[in-house]
Amino acid sequence: MTARVGVITFPGSLDDHDAARAVTRAGGVAVPLWHGERDLRGVDAVVLPGGFSYGDYLRCGAIARFAPVMAELVPAARAGLPVLGICNGFQILCEAHLLPGALTRNSGLRFISREVKIRIQNAITPWTSHYAPGQEVTLVLKSGEGAYAADSATLSALQAGGQVLACYAGASPNGSAADIAGICSESGSIAGLMPHPEHAIDALTGPGDDGLGFFTSAVRALASA
Amino acid sequence: MMARNPAAPAAQGTPAQDTVAHAAATPDRRQPHAELGLTGAEYKRITEVLGRRPTDAELAIYSVMWSEHCSYKSSRAHLRQFADKAPPTGALLAGIGQNAGVVDIGQGYAVTFKIESHNHPSYVEPFQGAATGVGGIVRDILAMGARPVAVMDALRFGPADAPDTRRVLPGVVGGISFYGNCLGLPNIGGELAFDRCYAGNPLVNALCVGVMRHADLKLAAATGPGNQVVLLGARTGPDGIGGASVLASASFAAGGKSKRPSVQVGDPFMEKLLVECCLELYAAGLVVGIQDLGAAGVACATTELAAGGGTGMRVRLDSVPLRDSSLGPAEILMSESQERMMAIVPPAGLERFMAICAKWDVQATVIGDVTGTGRLEMTWHGELVVDIPPGSAADQGPVYLRPVQRPAGQDAVAADDPARLARPGTGQELRSALLALLAAPDAADKSWVTGQYDRFVRGNTVLAMPQDAGLIRVDEQTGLGVALAVDGNGRHCLLDPYAGTQLALAEAYRNVAATGARPLAVTNCLNFGSPEDPAVMWQFTEAVRGLADACLALGVPVTGGNVSFYNQTADTAIHPTPVVGVLGVHDDVRKRLSIGFARPGCRVVLLGRSGAELGGSLWAQVVHGHIGGRPPAVDLDAERALAAVLAASAGRGLLDAAHDLSDGGLAIALAECCLAGGQGAAVQLSSGQLPPDPFAQLFGESAARAVVAVRPGAEAEFAALCESCGVPAMVLGQTGGASLEVTGSFAIPLDELAAAHRGTLPALFG
Numbered sequence: 004m005t006a007r008v009g010v011i012t013f014p015g016s017l018d019d020h021d022a023a024r025a026v027t028r029a030g031g032v033a034v035p036l037w038h039g040e041r042d043l044r045g046v047d048a049v050v051l052p053g054g055f056s057y058g059d060y061l062r063c064g065a066i067a068r069f070a071p072v073m074a075e076l077v078p079a080a081r082a083g084l085p086v087l088g089i090c091n092g093f094q095i096l097c098e099a100h101l102l103p104g105a106l107t108r109n110s111g112l113r114f115i116s117r118e119v120k121i122r123i124q125n126a127i128t129p130w131t132s133h134y135a136p137g138q139e140v141t142l143v144l145k146s147g148e149g150a151y152a153a154d155s156a157t158l159s160a161l162q163a164g165g166q167v168l169a170c171y172a173g174a175s176p177n178g179s180a181a182d183i184a185g186i187c188s189e190s191g192s193i194a195g196l197m198p199h200p201e202h203a204i205d206a207l208t209g210p211g212d213d214g215l216g217f218f219t220s221a222v223r224a225l226a227s228a
Numbered sequence: 229m230m231a232r233n234p235a236a237p238a239a240q241g242t243p244a245q246d247t248v249a250h251a252a253a254t255p256d257r258r259q260p261h262a263e264l265g266l267t268g269a270e271y272k273r274i275t276e277v278l279g280r281r282p283t284d285a286e287l288a289i290y291s292v293m294w295s296e297h298c299s300y301k302s303s304r305a306h307l308r309q310f311a312d313k314a315p316p317t318g319a320l321l322a323g324i325g326q327n328a329g330v331v332d333i334g335q336g337y338a339v340t341f342k343i344e345s346h347n348h349p350s351y352v353e354p355f356q357g358a359a360t361g362v363g364g365i366v367r368d369i370l371a372m373g374a375r376p377v378a379v380m381d382a383l384r385f386g387p388a389d390a391p392d393t394r395r396v397l398p399g400v401v402g403g404i405s406f407y408g409n410c411l412g413l414p415n416i417g418g419e420l421a422f423d424r425c426y427a428g429n430p431l432v433n434a435l436c437v438g439v440m441r442h443a444d445l446k447l448a449a450a451t452g453p454g455n456q457v458v459l460l461g462a463r464t465g466p467d468g469i470g471g472a473s474v475l476a477s478a479s480f481a482a483g484g485k486s487k488r489p490s491v492q493v494g495d496p497f498m499e500k501l502l503v504e505c506c507l508e509l510y511a512a513g514l515v516v517g518i519q520d521l522g523a524a525g526v527a528c529a530t531t532e533l534a535a536g537g538g539t540g541m542r543v544r545l546d547s548v549p550l551r552d553s554s555l556g557p558a559e560i561l562m563s564e565s566q567e568r569m570m571a572i573v574p575p576a577g578l579e580r581f582m583a584i585c586a587k588w589d590v591q592a593t594v595i596g597d598v599t600g601t602g603r604l605e606m607t608w609h610g611e612l613v614v615d616i617p618p619g620s621a622a623d624q625g626p627v628y629l630r631p632v633q634r635p636a637g638q639d640a641v642a643a644d645d646p647a648r649l650a651r652p653g654t655g656q657e658l659r660s661a662l663l664a665l666l667a668a669p670d671a672a673d674k675s676w677v678t679g680q681y682d683r684f685v686r687g688n689t690v691l692a693m694p695q696d697a698g699l700i701r702v703d704e705q706t707g708l709g710v711a712l713a714v715d716g717n718g719r720h721c722l723l724d725p726y727a728g729t730q731l732a733l734a735e736a737y738r739n740v741a742a743t744g745a746r747p748l749a750v751t752n753c754l755n756f757g758s759p760e761d762p763a764v765m766w767q768f769t770e771a772v773r774g775l776a777d778a779c780l781a782l783g784v785p786v787t788g789g790n791v792s793f794y795n796q797t798a799d800t801a802i803h804p805t806p807v808v809g810v811l812g813v814h815d816d817v818r819k820r821l822s823i824g825f826a827r828p829g830c831r832v833v834l835l836g837r838s839g840a841e842l843g844g845s846l847w848a849q850v851v852h853g854h855i856g857g858r859p860p861a862v863d864l865d866a867e868r869a870l871a872a873v874l875a876a877s878a879g880r881g882l883l884d885a886a887h888d889l890s891d892g893g894l895a896i897a898l899a900e901c902c903l904a905g906g907q908g909a910a911v912q913l914s915s916g917q918l919p920p921d922p923f924a925q926l927f928g929e930s931a932a933r934a935v936v937a938v939r940p941g942a943e944a945e946f947a948a949l950c951e952s953c954g955v956p957a958m959v960l961g962q963t964g965g966a967s968l969e970v971t972g973s974f975a976i977p978l979d980e981l982a983a984a985h986r987g988t989l990p991a992l993f994g
Contacts (some may be wrong), residue, residue, distance in 0.1 A: 058410065114405050199684065
């Protein structure tokens with residue numbers, strides 16, 4: 004069977020088309036989900052795409068967590084539905100308390116848009132099984148509030164439990180704690196990633212195709228499930 | 229206290245609002261036309277059009293619609309040349325006069341693109357001024373029925389190290405970053421230049437391009453009597469009301485509270501919703517006409533829609549949703565609140581229209597209907613306050629032939645040839661000159677700016693800065709795409725506005741061609757000083773004549789544009805700075821050419837004819853602070869031939885890289901190729917085809933040139949192609965190594981080039 008991966012569109016979501024394209028390119032079926040509907044349409048996994056949900060005029064992701072679709076997503080994710088939040092999606096997952104910590108203003112106080120290299124730390128999640136542990140991949144970072152922050156106990160727990168999904172290779176561009184680029188839940192099924200894998204699926208329009216692995220990981224894991 | 233409640237008792241027999249009936253009954257009432265920027269003759273003409281004095285609301289409409297900004301009264305007579313001299317083309321689906329020109333790019337696709345200035349607001353409030361500039365041009369593109377797919381911006385500031393530039397530049401860049409990123413449009417390129425003349429007058433020109441199917445084209449016309457007029461988007465507030473406060477204070481002198489104009493504030497989130505909402509409304513076939521609200525707000529949208537439709541329109545101004553309930557009719561008409569559109573909707577589709585707006589959380593309100601009266605009528609709580617022929621405000625504004633006088637100093641500037649300037653001679657001196665130019669703010673790496681712009685969103689950006697042009701994929705299956713470049717050069721235009729404007733067009737045309745695209749159409753943003761200065765008017769007329777002539781010669785029509793006058797501080801005008809945008813079509817973006825030398829062993833070839841042309845050059849400006857002499861010679865046949873070679877080479881896969889030559893000549897172009905691709909190059913200058921002086925060979929700015937890297941094995945085919953097109957091709961050397969070497973003169977390691985190039989803007993702006 005072909006994996007059906009939902010992509011939620013919130014008001015102000017911007018990278019929903021890109022995420023859907025990446026799912027398709029990875030061999031899955033992209034299913035559009037609407038913020039206002041309490042319906043996950045029976046999908047096998049969900050991507051929360053990048054953007055500025057509700058303009059991000061309050062805290063990033065703070066309003067999106069109250070969207071009707073989240074009322075379905077949160078229990079489903081807790082029950083094991085694989086969920087990937089990219090950039091604004093990561094911020095929403097933190098606001099919804101599906102992932103610990105928060106994303107804060109970049110240390111340089113400016114929006115950063117550029118290619119960035121990250122190192123995969125945990126390669127046994129549904130979103131990273133395509134990669135080798137320690138593999139360095141080039142994605143796209145584009146955010147104004149991408150610095151991961153958490154208290155030291157949480158950071159220690161993340162590191163001890165293998166929940167650091169990926170780190171920036173080299174100096175953190177935005178002041179992230181422990182150079183964290185992405186984290187995951189204890190089971191690994193819920194993942195948040197600040198850089199954008201969906202912008203790195205084709206050398207024609209991005210830095211290369213390193214990012215496709217996040218989507219092929221999920222599509223293959225679900226197809227074989 | 230509601231001082232302007234229409235129900236408030238009328239004082240001394242004067243109604244709360246100046247109605248049409250009241251205006252007819254009080255012909256001698258003094259009105260503040262001069263304070264609103266209308267001359268006595270213009271005011272008299274309004275009374276003749278109406279057969280009575282205008283009401284306050286009507287005066288508000290005419291004052292904004294007949295302003296320079298909306299009516300093009302000083303430029304219109306000259307801009308006709310763009311139509312009169314338009315080259316024959318089958319590609320134009322909609323042209324000048326629409327919100328933006330629309331060009332057929334094949335496979336059933338059309339693109340629409342336009343560049344517009346937001347200079348003055350960006351000086352007063354850099355962040356919001358630049359942000360709302362992006363928002364405005366995006367709505368222009370949306371109003372044509374297209375999905376906006378990319379933005380660009382051409383920016384000019386005072387000296388890079390001036391204190392005020394540190395206020396204005398980061399604000400402008402921050403505003404563009406904030407609005408464009410949040411709106412989800414990739415920023416794919418533009419310009420950044422510095423000169424003393426822009427110190428009190430930064431130029432912020434924003435371009436947007438959109439894509440649609442042919443059948444999706446929308447026009448600004450209120451047709452079909454009985455159709456509904458719907459205002460959608462943000463509520464109306466007292467934003468950007470300058471003139472209306474004059475009117476208000478004059479009309480309500482006794483007891484009226486003062487109304488300060490407030491800065492327009494952009495809400496990119498609302499704009500994103502408006503974009504998606506409008507596109508869904510178009511797809512559902514619910515819109516027969518649409519217009520964005522920009523300058524002059526409701527006044528402009530209603531008069532242009534009504535004039536475009538021709539049958540008449542009735543509007544209830546009290547139905548306009550307000551953010552400030554104290555606004556009166558004149559203020560509502562003139563408000564420049566952002567993120568609003570006005571649509572003409574058949575009654576049968578109104579319910580579905582409203583449902584789609586509700587889905588996107590976009591407020592939509594019926595404020596009137598299309599009529600058969602031929603008039604534009606507006607009421608305020610049932611009383612008629614506007615009754616005008618809409619064309620008189622929209623299309624038939626005053627047209628002036630301002631006095632034109634060639635500046636007295638023009639000959640002296642031309643005679644001040646840069647030949648007198650001290651030149652570098654030794655290899656060491658040439659080396660230093662290259663590093664100095666590469667580090668000059670005008671030529672330095674722009675990542676400090678472009679690193680704040682999202683160029684990746686939507687996943688169709690094939691080329692973006694620092695490439696010669698932006699390139700956007702339109703169709704994922706066929707690889708069809710569009711390339712866009714914007715260029716201007718105030719130095720060249722100061723020396724000779726006719727030739728300088730042609731050079732700006734030629735550079736943008738060449739930049740588009742350097743990606744392998746075929747240039748197709750032109751937009752322009754004409755930034756000048758005061759049209760009331762005959763010397764400025766001479767610059768303007770020469771620039772327009774030059775652009776129209778060159779567009780004809782190159783076979784690329786002007787599809788629309790924008791004029792920005794009054795860019796001056798006291799008596800000192802900016803350099804004449806026409807900024808020209810060229811759009812090209814790329815048959816297969818997978819075959820695009822980039823500027824980077826990416827692999828070793830490619831033959832480096834210089835295309836075009838080189839002369840010792842240094843008038844208005846980057847070198848003269850950076851090293852000597854000199855602007856004089858003649859700008860480089862214009863050779864449009866050579867530009868066409870060069871573009872043909874580049875397009876054919878891309879199609880046949882002969883080249884590994886291509887980069888146009890402009891500011892800083894061959895030296896800067898080679899350095900940029902090496903830095904972009906990470907490969908060095910070794911080149912030899914001595915040849916009969918170049919001027920004898922190595923300095924002029926390296927830094928001369930002759931037009932119609934490009935440097936290319938030929939794929940190994942394709943040398944003979946490429947040479948034959950150049951010969952068949954009549955393009956001189958001179959072999960310079962080879963790519964490879966870790967330095968840029970001019971054999972027998974100097975070598976610079978790439979690390980040293982990179983440090984010089986990349987350090988400047990971060991050092992200046994943090």
